[in-house]
Amino acid sequence: MSSSNSISKVKIKDYLRLLGFPNQYKPEDNILEMICWAEQWYETNGKPWVEAYDVNILFDAHNYFYANGIKIESPELFKRFSEAKVDRAIMLVASAGKELEEEANKYWNEGSPDKYYFLEIYGSAVVEELISSNTRNICGNSEIENYSVLDRYSPGYYGWDITGQHDLYKIILQSDHRIPKEKLSVLNSGMLWPKKSQISLNGLSKFVTKTKGNKLPCISCFYEDCNFRKAPYRLASNRM
Numbered sequence: 001m002s003s004s005n006s007i008s009k010v011k012i013k014d015y016l017r018l019l020g021f022p023n024q025y026k027p028e029d030n031i032l033e034m035i036c037w038a039e040q041w042y043e044t045n046g047k048p049w050v051e052a053y054d055v056n057i058l059f060d061a062h063n064y065f066y067a068n069g070i071k072i073e074s075p076e077l078f079k080r081f082s083e084a085k086v087d088r089a090i091m092l093v094a095s096a097g098k099e100l101e102e103e104a105n106k107y108w109n110e111g112s113p114d115k116y117y118f119l120e121i122y123g124s125a126v127v128e129e130l131i132s133s134n135t136r137n138i139c140g141n142s143e144i145e146n147y148s149v150l151d152r153y154s155p156g157y158y159g160w161d162i163t164g165q166h167d168l169y170k171i172i173l174q175s176d177h178r179i180p181k182e183k184l185s186v187l188n189s190g191m192l193w194p195k196k197s198q199i200s201l202n203g204l205s206k207f208v209t210k211t212k213g214n215k216l217p218c219i220s221c222f223y224e225d226c227n228f229r230k231a232p233y234r235l236a237s238n239r240m
Contacts, residue, residue: 009039010039010122010129011125012035014125014128014129018124018125034115034118038118038119039122042100042123042126046097047097047099048094048096049097050092050093050130050134051092051093051178052091052134053093054088055068056068057086057089059082065077065081067168067171067201068171068174070168070170070174071167074159074160074161076160080153081150084148084205084207086203087206088147090149090201091172091199091201092134092152092199092200093184093199094127094130094131094134094197094198095130095183095184095192095194095196095197096126096127096196096197097194097196098183100119100123100194101123101194103119104116104119107119123196126196127197142204148207149202150204151202152200152201152202153201154199154201155199156190162190163189163190164190165191172184184197
């Protein structure tokens with residue numbers, strides 16, 4: 001399964017949220033100028049990309065599960081996936097591109113921390129939009145097959161050490177060569193390069209369950225105007 005590398009424009013309210021501004025904040029002239037500058041730079045020079053991989057999930061008797069044969073050591077994710085009886089997952093790999101990181105670092109080295117910061121955070125907004133838009137696609141496709149989609153989970157989240165990135169990267173390497181090392185790599189620490197990148201797993205299940213630690217995304221989903229929200233949860237989500 002592959003995904004489009006194009007994204008819809010980053011929403012200003014999402015960018016402001018990631019910049020740390022409160023809700024309903026109206027950007028002043030100097031802030032608005034920096035926002036427009038980062039947006040225009042990225043529209044001209046940015047190269048976002050995203051790929052999606054179908055992953056088979058198998059459990060063993062020792063609180064581990066295997067994703068395409070790769071052992072995943074995360075007690076929390078094991079709990080979530082086993083409770084929901086997940087048998088498949090979609091792994092999303094998204095990045096704002098190395099070009100953004102190289103440009104942001106240039107401004108840092110030149111002593112321009114404002115430009116560095118606004119460009120870095122714009123990269124975060126790009127990755128969030130890539131993941132969100134492609135998760136909506138997953139929801140739409142899974143609805144056809146009567147699957148429920150669990151919230152995405154990534155190394156670094158509660159109960160999954162950041163070094164788990166290495167295991168997910170193995171799945172990428174064994175699958176194909178859509179993502180060369182020049183576009184994405186994992187440091188010894190488990191951090192991704194470029195920094196503005198993310199690898200996540202969305203579990204798929206035909207067993208609808210509600211537990212304290214494993215809400216189906218249709219219950220708590222923050223996506224606006226989603227056409228794929230399952231009917232039983234539409235009213236509940238509107239009350240949130």
